[in-house]
Amino acid sequence: MAGGATTPELVAAVSNAGGLGMIAGAYLTADQIADSLSRVRTLTSKPFGINLFAGGYASHQRDPVPDPSFALNLLSGIHSEMGLPAPTLPDPIADPFADQLAAILADPPPIFSFTFGIPDRHALDALARHDILTIGTATTVHEGKLLEAAGVDAIVAQGSEAGAHRGTFAAPFASAMIGTMALVPQVVDAVGVPVIASGGIADGRGIIAALALGATAVQMGTAFLTCTESGTTPVHKQAIRSTPAELTTVTRAFSGRPARGIENDYLRAWYAQEERALPFPLQNELTRPMRSAASRRGDTRYLSLWCGQAGPLARDLSATDLMRQLVSEMRDTQERLHGEG
Amino acid sequence: MAGGATTPELVAAVSNAGGLGMIAGAYLTADQIADSLSRVRTLTSKPFGINLFAGGYASHQRDPVPDPSFALNLLSGIHSEMGLPAPTLPDPIADPFADQLAAILADPPPIFSFTFGIPDRHALDALARHDILTIGTATTVHEGKLLEAAGVDAIVAQGSEAGAHRGTFAAPFASAMIGTMALVPQVVDAVGVPVIASGGIADGRGIIAALALGATAVQMGTAFLTCTESGTTPVHKQAIRSTPAELTTVTRAFSGRPARGIENDYLRAWYAQEERALPFPLQNELTRPMRSAASRRGDTRYLSLWCGQAGPLARDLSATDLMRQLVSEMRDTQERLHGEG
Numbered sequence: 001m002a003g004g005a006t007t008p009e010l011v012a013a014v015s016n017a018g019g020l021g022m023i024a025g026a027y028l029t030a031d032q033i034a035d036s037l038s039r040v041r042t043l044t045s046k047p048f049g050i051n052l053f054a055g056g057y058a059s060h061q062r063d064p065v066p067d068p069s070f071a072l073n074l075l076s077g078i079h080s081e082m083g084l085p086a087p088t089l090p091d092p093i094a095d096p097f098a099d100q101l102a103a104i105l106a107d108p109p110p111i112f113s114f115t116f117g118i119p120d121r122h123a124l125d126a127l128a129r130h131d132i133l134t135i136g137t138a139t140t141v142h143e144g145k146l147l148e149a150a151g152v153d154a155i156v157a158q159g160s161e162a163g164a165h166r167g168t169f170a171a172p173f174a175s176a177m178i179g180t181m182a183l184v185p186q187v188v189d190a191v192g193v194p195v196i197a198s199g200g201i202a203d204g205r206g207i208i209a210a211l212a213l214g215a216t217a218v219q220m221g222t223a224f225l226t227c228t229e230s231g232t233t234p235v236h237k238q239a240i241r242s243t244p245a246e247l248t249t250v251t252r253a254f255s256g257r258p259a260r261g262i263e264n265d266y267l268r269a270w271y272a273q274e275e276r277a278l279p280f281p282l283q284n285e286l287t288r289p290m291r292s293a294a295s296r297r298g299d300t301r302y303l304s305l306w307c308g309q310a311g312p313l314a315r316d317l318s319a320t321d322l323m324r325q326l327v328s329e330m331r332d333t334q335e336r337l338h339g340e341g
Numbered sequence: 342m343a344g345g346a347t348t349p350e351l352v353a354a355v356s357n358a359g360g361l362g363m364i365a366g367a368y369l370t371a372d373q374i375a376d377s378l379s380r381v382r383t384l385t386s387k388p389f390g391i392n393l394f395a396g397g398y399a400s401h402q403r404d405p406v407p408d409p410s411f412a413l414n415l416l417s418g419i420h421s422e423m424g425l426p427a428p429t430l431p432d433p434i435a436d437p438f439a440d441q442l443a444a445i446l447a448d449p450p451p452i453f454s455f456t457f458g459i460p461d462r463h464a465l466d467a468l469a470r471h472d473i474l475t476i477g478t479a480t481t482v483h484e485g486k487l488l489e490a491a492g493v494d495a496i497v498a499q500g501s502e503a504g505a506h507r508g509t510f511a512a513p514f515a516s517a518m519i520g521t522m523a524l525v526p527q528v529v530d531a532v533g534v535p536v537i538a539s540g541g542i543a544d545g546r547g548i549i550a551a552l553a554l555g556a557t558a559v560q561m562g563t564a565f566l567t568c569t570e571s572g573t574t575p576v577h578k579q580a581i582r583s584t585p586a587e588l589t590t591v592t593r594a595f596s597g598r599p600a601r602g603i604e605n606d607y608l609r610a611w612y613a614q615e616e617r618a619l620p621f622p623l624q625n626e627l628t629r630p631m632r633s634a635a636s637r638r639g640d641t642r643y644l645s646l647w648c649g650q651a652g653p654l655a656r657d658l659s660a661t662d663l664m665r666q667l668v669s670e671m672r673d674t675q676e677r678l679h680g681e682g
Binding site: 171200244310 | 481482483500501502512513516517518519520521522523524526527530540541542543544546547549550551552553554555585586587588590649650651653654674675678679
């Protein structure tokens, strides 16, 4: 889930209501992770977790970076319009994973989840020694098998409907766009560990549907982005609830890695030019000043409006009320199915 | 569903087992439709239906056709390798819908379904006068609302997982790739008529999941393509069951309209060149000799291997046994959910 969205209040509210609140740790420093873990602990005594990007940094230091002139020209125009200093090409960025993991091991939460790849043997062993359960992210059956072979405790099957970053790590991104309805039962059949369904699930109907497919649990992102406790900007929350699914798109224009968000002026400027985006995380660094300024000003033209294809099902509720509502919808759905059956 | 797959035996077996068998009528002449309707009636006394393309022919006569040299060169090489006469550019093709509809009205089946658009008022009124229930195909909520406003009796919500042609008619194809999990509940909330879920559903788990999302029924294509009674070639059936979902792709290379099939040599030759395909139905006509020869020879390199993203869940069973199996899996899924609930 997007960086600033998972406030300690949101994470704790979800856990206190019987869910598993997750801290989005990928863009946090080790100090910020330590602070987040400690703040969540003051707000809940229930299990919670933290998510990191495992991998995704190596290629931008290894592979040739494309000519940045398109990206720099486009951002120069936007910066100028917004009154920001001219954009500069970021230096290579060290993978923060080792430092982030150290902060997690220093104050172990019950759950650690990851996406973009598989942590190395050393990291997985350290997590196991600290009794931290691990959850990996798969977008294909093959990735699910790789995660199981690495020894994860559970697997998120991320369908093509999901908002924000694709977790794909062992397939071309464009081909690993498998819908949740098709992906979940095939991953369930292929692995022996519990499967958590993700992508397009935003209400109790979707939760029961995912359980029917064989999932043990669901992961919901977009549905919680619009909650009161979420750190998402009000204009982003409004856009999620009001934008038809066909106006979301998977784009590399914000971070350099494919992620699903709502179309806006910035994305349209990249139309048919995405191969000219810098690799992750350079593109993410390059677009940060624009995104930060747009966030402060509530300017949806230049914000990364992450959103899954079930955005219009998201609600304006507190996380506690949403959790209660989901349980009630699950019961209604069960009763309706039972009546039909 | 693909043209030759829906033999009268397959349609009747599905209806006799309690499903609703559908004749794929889009590529049939009026005489062939009359023959199909009559042959299905001799095999079943249960309800069945027929599907046509409604629209999709107009644009190739209205819009400029792109330079055909890429398509002709590519097919020349394949024809030469296969020992076929050189390919020729097809003439504009008249929309067969009016003649096909006349054949249907002359011997009315209980159900008529359509995709690619909405039949005009005259056609819908004629269907209603003949007591034929109509089912339209939507790939977005907006298309669902347009179909309801036109007066259809039910709507197929076609998720991005679905095999073969996209039904999209009021959105850009690429953006109307909404997963079944996200699409179905949003269409259910937006319209008052029954919604039939389609895309990625190939077993009893998927059927119960679709019902949980609010669908009244499901439409399954790929799962029946592999049945004994299906006219699909044996190599195509084998490819459906053995190909991972990430090796299917949505392509214009066979017919000129986006459709999901399994990657093969022919599709790879079109990689990044799809805008040079002729518009539907010219591209379909142009590729027909290649596809026919490949079908006779069981040559998967040049066949249109239509397949949804749940292909690996499809089975080698008679339609009667598959129907029995689906009902049994639905019951198992219900019991599992009930135990969890």
